[in-house]
Amino acid sequence: MIEAIAFADVLAARERLRGVAHLTAVATSRTLDALAGRAIFLKCENLQRGGSFKFRGAYTMISQLPGNMRAHGVVTYSSGNHAQGVALAARLLDVPAVICMPSDAPAVKVAATRSYGADIVFYDRMRDDRAALAQHIAATRGAMLVPPYDHPHIMAGQGTAALELLEQVAGIDTLVVPVGGGGLIAGCAVAAHGVNPAVQVIGVEPEDADDTRRSLMAGERVTIAPPATIADGLRVTTPGALTFPIVQRHVAQIVTVSDEEIREAIRFVMLRMKLVVEPSGAAGVAAVMAGRVPAGAQRVGVIVCGGNIDPPLLASLW
Amino acid sequence: MIEAIAFADVLAARERLRGVAHLTAVATSRTLDALAGRAIFLKCENLQRGGSFKFRGAYTMISQLPGNMRAHGVVTYSSGNHAQGVALAARLLDVPAVICMPSDAPAVKVAATRSYGADIVFYDRMRDDRAALAQHIAATRGAMLVPPYDHPHIMAGQGTAALELLEQVAGIDTLVVPVGGGGLIAGCAVAAHGVNPAVQVIGVEPEDADDTRRSLMAGERVTIAPPATIADGLRVTTPGALTFPIVQRHVAQIVTVSDEEIREAIRFVMLRMKLVVEPSGAAGVAAVMAGRVPAGAQRVGVIVCGGNIDPPLLASLW
Numbered sequence: 001m002i003e004a005i006a007f008a009d010v011l012a013a014r015e016r017l018r019g020v021a022h023l024t025a026v027a028t029s030r031t032l033d034a035l036a037g038r039a040i041f042l043k044c045e046n047l048q049r050g051g052s053f054k055f056r057g058a059y060t061m062i063s064q065l066p067g068n069m070r071a072h073g074v075v076t077y078s079s080g081n082h083a084q085g086v087a088l089a090a091r092l093l094d095v096p097a098v099i100c101m102p103s104d105a106p107a108v109k110v111a112a113t114r115s116y117g118a119d120i121v122f123y124d125r126m127r128d129d130r131a132a133l134a135q136h137i138a139a140t141r142g143a144m145l146v147p148p149y150d151h152p153h154i155m156a157g158q159g160t161a162a163l164e165l166l167e168q169v170a171g172i173d174t175l176v177v178p179v180g181g182g183g184l185i186a187g188c189a190v191a192a193h194g195v196n197p198a199v200q201v202i203g204v205e206p207e208d209a210d211d212t213r214r215s216l217m218a219g220e221r222v223t224i225a226p227p228a229t230i231a232d233g234l235r236v237t238t239p240g241a242l243t244f245p246i247v248q249r250h251v252a253q254i255v256t257v258s259d260e261e262i263r264e265a266i267r268f269v270m271l272r273m274k275l276v277v278e279p280s281g282a283a284g285v286a287a288v289m290a291g292r293v294p295a296g297a298q299r300v301g302v303i304v305c306g307g308n309i310d311p312p313l314l315a316s317l318w
Numbered sequence: 319m320i321e322a323i324a325f326a327d328v329l330a331a332r333e334r335l336r337g338v339a340h341l342t343a344v345a346t347s348r349t350l351d352a353l354a355g356r357a358i359f360l361k362c363e364n365l366q367r368g369g370s371f372k373f374r375g376a377y378t379m380i381s382q383l384p385g386n387m388r389a390h391g392v393v394t395y396s397s398g399n400h401a402q403g404v405a406l407a408a409r410l411l412d413v414p415a416v417i418c419m420p421s422d423a424p425a426v427k428v429a430a431t432r433s434y435g436a437d438i439v440f441y442d443r444m445r446d447d448r449a450a451l452a453q454h455i456a457a458t459r460g461a462m463l464v465p466p467y468d469h470p471h472i473m474a475g476q477g478t479a480a481l482e483l484l485e486q487v488a489g490i491d492t493l494v495v496p497v498g499g500g501g502l503i504a505g506c507a508v509a510a511h512g513v514n515p516a517v518q519v520i521g522v523e524p525e526d527a528d529d530t531r532r533s534l535m536a537g538e539r540v541t542i543a544p545p546a547t548i549a550d551g552l553r554v555t556t557p558g559a560l561t562f563p564i565v566q567r568h569v570a571q572i573v574t575v576s577d578e579e580i581r582e583a584i585r586f587v588m589l590r591m592k593l594v595v596e597p598s599g600a601a602g603v604a605a606v607m608a609g610r611v612p613a614g615a616q617r618v619g620v621i622v623c624g625g626n627i628d629p630p631l632l633a634s635l636w
Contacts, residue, residue, distance in 0.1 A: 311585075314636055
């Protein structure tokens with residue numbers, strides 16, 4: 001099967017993002033290395049514009065919108081980081097954006113999305129089909145729908161995070177990436193294997209949001225019940241149609257972490273490394289701290305995918 | 319009057335610290351620039367080893383201990399960042415360290431200091447004179463006392479933070495530095511004026527810990543009542559004998575910030591910039607956000623001096 005993206009697409013996305021996305025820092029900690037028994041390199045996408053890696057994919061896709069379509073704008077649905085990534089990318093590209101958010105979305109996320117200049121349309125999480133709503137708005141306005149993960153431009157953009165990390169740190173043998181819909185890990189896996197086919201790519205899912213792990217075992221996409229994990233960015237019930245074949249081919253293994261392991265990882269990264277991470281962003285660190293990476297891994301890159309944590313959750317950690 | 323340190327001392331300290339101290343990142347935020355109405359550059363000493371700038375001075379001083387005195391070790395007193403800075407520097411230099419800490423010091427700070435291998439001697443904050451206790455231990459053991467700020471090696475080491483910042487960012491016209499005993503601002507002011515005599519150095523104190531502001535107005539060191547500010551690193555009652563003359567000569571102005579302004583700055587830096595800072599570390603950001611820097615300042619460097627925040631305080635912010 002032909003994969004939705006190739007390494008060349010990630011390289012092209014990197015050129016689009018040059019001087020626009022932050023080349024985010026790589027953080028290390030001697031204490032973390034000692035805990036994990038190997039060298040750990042955290043790619044700090046919590047320091048990315050908009051507070052997560054989502055800006056990479058959104059900007060990569062929206063910047064390819066044909067000139068005559070720009071005035072019609074873009075539409076997406078998200079209660080979280082994708083909303084902010086799309087809103088910010090659209091503003092930078094001077095494209096109007098409509099974001100469909102659940103009416104009970106945290107005020108801080110609504111405010112952040114609005115501060116980037118997007119129009120927000122609220123929906124009822126119990127009653128409405130958000131994808132259908134966004135498609136309806138897109139069709140009515142002639143706007144482009146920017147999906148959260150299942151699109152080649154989105155995957156290629158997200159993959160630039162891993163491309164950068166492998167250029168920033170020599171000799172990485174293992175790459176640990178949180179898995180929601182699979183856009184980040186698909187892009188990162190293609191990027192990593194483009195640089196070095198020997199890199200092991202390990203996905204991380206919360207214990208009750210293991211749709212990709214189960215799908216890999218089944219050999220096809222399966223759908224799970226809506227998960228309750230605190231890692232809101234990873235609450236996905238089935239892998240993407242385009243992301244899953246790439247995951248099947250490029251990902252060595254999916255490991256799972258508990259919510260308590262995620263909380264412990266957030267506390268560690270905040271207190272010892274002085275970085276604010278959200279639960280999804282800490283999932284890879286949790287996997288490393290819990291000893292879930294393969295025994296032979298010596299130099300492990302971890303994508304810390306976001307830092308947009310809700311203040312009430314922050315307060316509840318201590 | 320001859321100052322206790324010259325620019326050459328800061329340059330020499332930088333050589334001692336090369337490859338040992340972290341060259342810490344400079345963080346920026348478009349939102350912060352917009353709030354402040356100028357370009358703001360945060361020198362992230364919260365990302366320094368030991369979680370604050372204190373490692374710079376401690377290592378600079380302890381690394382100059384003569385070989386025949388090393389076995390006798392070093393002694394200091396501190397409930398906070400200086401304790402961790404000394405403990406870590408001593409361990410790296412293979413020198414025994416004794417730290418006098420109050421018996422009611424936060425468990426997390428005691429644990430961090432102990433994890434660096436230091437011996438801890440507890441004292442009663444109400445009953446004991448901690449400086450006298452440390453001096454007694456030093457005299458008994460033939461150990462060297464490492465004071466928290468009032469020593470040329472300490473000041474020179476702390477000044478390397480500003481030296482780095484001015485090399486990392488071109489055209490800084492104003493430098494904002496929190497003031498406790500004055501070791502950090504004295505070193506940073508000498509460094510800044512060594513690079514460019516036109517840089518304005520602005521000190522920041524909590525409203526009720528304004529001993530240096532009052533001393534500058536009086537033209538001599540005055541002593542204030544013990545302050546209650548949440549910025550525990552700045553709870554000093556009088557400037558240092560060696561730091562104060564340097565402050566008199568090099569510092570343009572001391573501004574003050576309220577505890578609520580400090581809290582607001584911590585929340586901003588955590589939620590928007592994803593960096594964990596302690597109250598003292600946020601004092602400079604608070605001054606910038608509250609519009610306390612001189613009107614003409616266009617490119618403002620701020621020393622974010624530490625990130626060792628206590629979890630209960632973290633929890634209380636939201």
